[in-house]
Amino acid sequence: MGNEFKESITKAVNNANLTGALGKFSEAYKVNRAKAYEGIDFEELRGRIAELKSYAASHLDELSEQFASKAESSGAKVFRTNDPAKVREYILKVAQDNNVKTVVKSKSMATEEIHLNPYLEKAGIEVGETDLGEWIIQLAGQTPSHMVMPAIHMTKEEVSDLFSKEVNERLTSDIPRLVKVAREQLRPAFLAADMGISGGNIAVAETGSIVLMTNEGNARLVTSLPKIHIALVGIEKLIEKYADVATILKALPRSATAQLLTSYVSIITGPTPNPDGSMKGLHIILMDNRRSEMAADPKFKQALQCIRCASCLNVCPIFRLVGGHVFGKVYTGGIGTILTAWFDELKKSEDIQGLCIQCGACKDVCPGKIDIPDLIMEIRRRLVLEQGVPLLQKTIYAVVNNRKLFHGMLRAASVAGKPFTSGKFIRHLPLFLADLTDGRSLPAIAAEPFRDRFKKIIQPKLKERVAFYAGCLIDFAYPEMGESLVRILNKAGYEVLFPEDQTCCGAPARYNGAYEVAANNAVDNIKALLSVDATYVISACPTCTVALAHEFISTFESLGQTEWMSEARELANKTIDFSTLVKKLVDEGRLTMKEGQKLGKITYHDSCHLKRTLKVTEQPRELLQRAGYELAEMFECDTCCGMGGSYSLKLPEISAPILQRKLKNIKDTGASTVAMDCPGCVMQIRGGMDQDGTLIKVRHTVELLAEQLIISSQ
Amino acid sequence: MYEQFKIRAEGVSAEVYHYATKEAALDFLIGFLQGEGLADTPQACALWAECSFLDNLDRNVLKRVPGLKFVVTRELAAEARFGISQMDWALADTGSLAQNSSAIEQRLVSSLSSIHIAIVPTNGILPDMPALLSRVHPGDCAYLAIITGPSRTADIERVLTIGVHGPERLVIVFVDELGGTI
Numbered sequence: 001m002g003n004e005f006k007e008s009i010t011k012a013v014n015n016a017n018l019t020g021a022l023g024k025f026s027e028a029y030k031v032n033r034a035k036a037y038e039g040i041d042f043e044e045l046r047g048r049i050a051e052l053k054s055y056a057a058s059h060l061d062e063l064s065e066q067f068a069s070k071a072e073s074s075g076a077k078v079f080r081t082n083d084p085a086k087v088r089e090y091i092l093k094v095a096q097d098n099n100v101k102t103v104v105k106s107k108s109m110a111t112e113e114i115h116l117n118p119y120l121e122k123a124g125i126e127v128g129e130t131d132l133g134e135w136i137i138q139l140a141g142q143t144p145s146h147m148v149m150p151a152i153h154m155t156k157e158e159v160s161d162l163f164s165k166e167v168n169e170r171l172t173s174d175i176p177r178l179v180k181v182a183r184e185q186l187r188p189a190f191l192a193a194d195m196g197i198s199g200g201n202i203a204v205a206e207t208g209s210i211v212l213m214t215n216e217g218n219a220r221l222v223t224s225l226p227k228i229h230i231a232l233v234g235i236e237k238l239i240e241k242y243a244d245v246a247t248i249l250k251a252l253p254r255s256a257t258a259q260l261l262t263s264y265v266s267i268i269t270g271p272t273p274n275p276d277g278s279m280k281g282l283h284i285i286l287m288d289n290r291r292s293e294m295a296a297d298p299k300f301k302q303a304l305q306c307i308r309c310a311s312c313l314n315v316c317p318i319f320r321l322v323g324g325h326v327f328g329k330v331y332t333g334g335i336g337t338i339l340t341a342w343f344d345e346l347k348k349s350e351d352i353q354g355l356c357i358q359c360g361a362c363k364d365v366c367p368g369k370i371d372i373p374d375l376i377m378e379i380r381r382r383l384v385l386e387q388g389v390p391l392l393q394k395t396i397y398a399v400v401n402n403r404k405l406f407h408g409m410l411r412a413a414s415v416a417g418k419p420f421t422s423g424k425f426i427r428h429l430p431l432f433l434a435d436l437t438d439g440r441s442l443p444a445i446a447a448e449p450f451r452d453r454f455k456k457i458i459q460p461k462l463k464e465r466v467a468f469y470a471g472c473l474i475d476f477a478y479p480e481m482g483e484s485l486v487r488i489l490n491k492a493g494y495e496v497l498f499p500e501d502q503t504c505c506g507a508p509a510r511y512n513g514a515y516e517v518a519a520n521n522a523v524d525n526i527k528a529l530l531s532v533d534a535t536y537v538i539s540a541c542p543t544c545t546v547a548l549a550h551e552f553i554s555t556f557e558s559l560g561q562t563e564w565m566s567e568a569r570e571l572a573n574k575t576i577d578f579s580t581l582v583k584k585l586v587d588e589g590r591l592t593m594k595e596g597q598k599l600g601k602i603t604y605h606d607s608c609h610l611k612r613t614l615k616v617t618e619q620p621r622e623l624l625q626r627a628g629y630e631l632a633e634m635f636e637c638d639t640c641c642g643m644g645g646s647y648s649l650k651l652p653e654i655s656a657p658i659l660q661r662k663l664k665n666i667k668d669t670g671a672s673t674v675a676m677d678c679p680g681c682v683m684q685i686r687g688g689m690d691q692d693g694t695l696i697k698v699r700h701t702v703e704l705l706a707e708q709l710i711i712s713s714q
Numbered sequence: 715m716y717e718q719f720k721i722r723a724e725g726v727s728a729e730v731y732h733y734a735t736k737e738a739a740l741d742f743l744i745g746f747l748q749g750e751g752l753a754d755t756p757q758a759c760a761l762w763a764e765c766s767f768l769d770n771l772d773r774n775v776l777k778r779v780p781g782l783k784f785v786v787t788r789e790l791a792a793e794a795r796f797g798i799s800q801m802d803w804a805l806a807d808t809g810s811l812a813q814n815s816s817a818i819e820q821r822l823v824s825s826l827s828s829i830h831i832a833i834v835p836t837n838g839i840l841p842d843m844p845a846l847l848s849r850v851h852p853g854d855c856a857y858l859a860i861i862t863g864p865s866r867t868a869d870i871e872r873v874l875t876i877g878v879h880g881p882e883r884l885v886i887v888f889v890d891e892l893g894g895t896i
Binding site (some may be wrong): 021022074130131132133136149150151152154156159172176177178179180182183186187189191204207209215216217218220221223224225242243246249250257259260261262263264265266267268269270271272273274275292336343599 | 722787792806807809810815816817818819821823826841842846847848851852853855857859860862863864865866867868869870871872875877878879880881
């Protein structure tokens with residue numbers, strides 16, 4: 001990552017106004033969004049949106065054609081182009097042909113995308129933004145930091161300074177008064193403007209209609225008062241059917257601002273009369289700007305299902321810390337990273353794609369059902385393809401792809417001493433063996449890894465067998481978790497096998513875009529884990545479980561490798577996470593908890609991969625409660641702890657405040673123990689508690705349950 | 715549906731009234747306007763856009779109310795405090811109003827005024843957006859306007875503030891005599 005980029009992050013996370021405003025908003029948003037969706041089957045709704053938008057993305061040409069012909073037959077002029085420069089030229093020509101001196105605009109990200117304002121201004125045309133947020137940033141000479149709330153990064157004091165200059169009067173920071181000032185200042189601009197420019201929230205092919213949504217009422221004025229109206233619409237806004245407008249209107253305001261509907265929705269089909277009786281000059285520009293290329297890309301076509309609600313920004317634990325400007329000048333947040341890579345260039349997304357911690361929060365709320373984290377991973381993969389892996393990483397991956405060497409080095413590290421204060425190389429191993437970072441202590445490498453300790457465990461002779469996939473963290477940092485797991489499964493009547501040739505699951509490489517390395521790891525693990533006869537392959541690390549159950553397959557798919565695909569599927573079918581299997585065994589009566597235990601208050605942290613990829617949330621909670629713990633839920637229990645594998649090494653300035661927030665939420669419950677199912681989260685949160693000096697026990701569920709299970713009578 | 719509409723509309727700060735007869739509704743309207751300071755001066759006058767509520771009413775009587783005007787121009791609309799129009803439909807599940815606003819006068823009175831008074835026939839209440847869209851075809855309606863509560867913003871520090879570019883109050887008056895009952 002570039003220094004300049006790093007600096008922009010540091011500046012943002014230290015901007016208390018910004019993080020305060022975004023933090024407060026994100027908390028309120030979650031509650032309000034849930035309320036707005038009450039009584040609505042969100043999965044069903046987004047299924048329909050994904051389907052109709054996906055259909056449109058596959059038929060962009062046809063729908064553009066149909067839209068143009070319908071809109072033209074109702075009297076609009078339609079201009080279609082792939083080229084942002086041609087859009088600018090067209091708008092300027094219409095303006096010049098009609099002797100336009102001033103333009104009023106309602107908010108349009110497409111015009112931001114093509115940097116329209118400076119172009120028109122250079123040609124001597126006065127351009128006024130009328131959306132309050134856009135007007136504020138226009139006065140401040142800034143760019144929007146959020147697709148829906150462009151000035152969310154500014155305080156009322158900053159706004160009052162800007163407005164005071166504008167009206168030559170010292171204003172206070174009273175918000176209703178500031179809003180009044182905006183109304184009074186902009187009203188004459190609306191009335192005087194020769195041309196109105198808007199975007200379009202939806203474009204309907206079968207009727208040639210455009211749909212505009214605002215809360216302030218500015219789009220109504222922009223489309224009604226000036227004699228000319230130009231709507232600039234990206235072709236991803238096309239839908240086929242008029243009836244489907246209702247489907248999008250149901251989701252967009254709920255997801256964007258937690259409203260049932262925006263104050264104003266206008267559906268415009270052809271020109272209407274002006275007050276003087278003349279007809280409005282209505283121009284609709286359908287802009288491609290690489291959207292068709294995107295639609296032709298099997299992976300990125302999905303991104304065209306976006307309805308621009310920005311909910312992916314609102315739930316992002318990173319966005320709420322750094323705000324939009326770190327992402328760039330136009331589109332921000334998760335989807336913004338993807339749009340920037342396409343509408344601008346792949347290279348531009350090089351730094352910002354690294355901001356994604358892959359927690360999956362955005363994927364859960366996206367009304368277009370876009371797998372945003374997956375697309376960001378794909379950007380990473382393509383960047384690596386284009387630019388190659390940096391030398392240092394390359395060396396690391398060479399090691400990771402050689403299990404004996406890799407494990408040998410880990411063993412050497414444990415002998416070499418702790419903490420590791422020297423040797424840059426070892427610190428960058430994907431086992432996150434960094435020296436102390438701010439706010440977190442890291443565990444020492446275990447003197448004896450699980451693979452050695454396992455040999456000393458004497459297991460009873462049992463008929464059924466499971467294979468245990470430990471993963472690097474349990475194997476080399478937390479072997480006691482592995483021992484607990486063996487004890488539990490023995491009690492349930494399973495002998496545990498530990499195929500020695502298992503190695504890193506490949507997640508660190510994959511999350512850095514090095515898919516070839518991940519694929520090699522996958523093959524090694526498939527060979528190892530399928531070499532033994534076992535009913536299940538169990539893992540107590542959700543990231544590893546996801547790798548075994550999903551990512552080996554998708555890594556092969558991305559690389560077009562088929563050789564190991566059927567084995568990868570076989571392994572995926574056998575793979576199960578710890579809590580799901582244990583819950584099943586308890587339900588089947590193969591495991592029994594000690595009776596009448598009163599173990600006190602506990603809180604549970606949902607690990608990202610467990611909750612959002614494996615969809616496991618209730619199993620560990622039920623097990624812990626059955627064991628005798630009293631569950632006290634923490635605020636934002638499913639928000640990422642900031643670990644994200646090597647993320648916490650690359651971006652400690654972001655990871656640290658996310659961790660601090662998590663620690664606070666844990667402490668606020670008053671629980672003396674916090675449980676979780678991921679050794680990575682244990683590493684992060686235990687390290688944080690340790691630095692913090694708080695005496696809250698941070699435990700993996702496997703450790704807590706091992707103490708409470710007895711052999712079933714069966 | 716009326717009750718659901720009322721809850722939703724009031725939930726977004728609209729004011730909702732209901733009268734059986736045009737006469738009762740008119741009494742309310744005039745009383746409301748005068749109570750809010752209706753006068754024949756800029757920033758105090760009211761513009762009433764053409765609508766079926768006005769059919770068979772003696773406009774000469776109405777025109778005697780100082781400040782109440784029936785000719786809608788851009789200039790008058792820009793200085794009117796009140797705008798009165800008849801909306802065609804209401805949507806129960808979001809508390810919204812809808813109108814075929816192809817005529818510019820309908821939009822001028824409802825977008826430039828500070829207080830928008832919307833008269834709605836009671837039988838214009840529909841359950842939701844799909845019901846509206848199935849009724850109104852774009853071929854017959856160049857400008858379909860859907861209004862939900864007064865103009866609002868949260869662009870400064872996410873603080874909800876009413877009345878930016880559009881009306882700061884939306885007063886909705888259902889009238890059975892225009893069709894339908896509750």
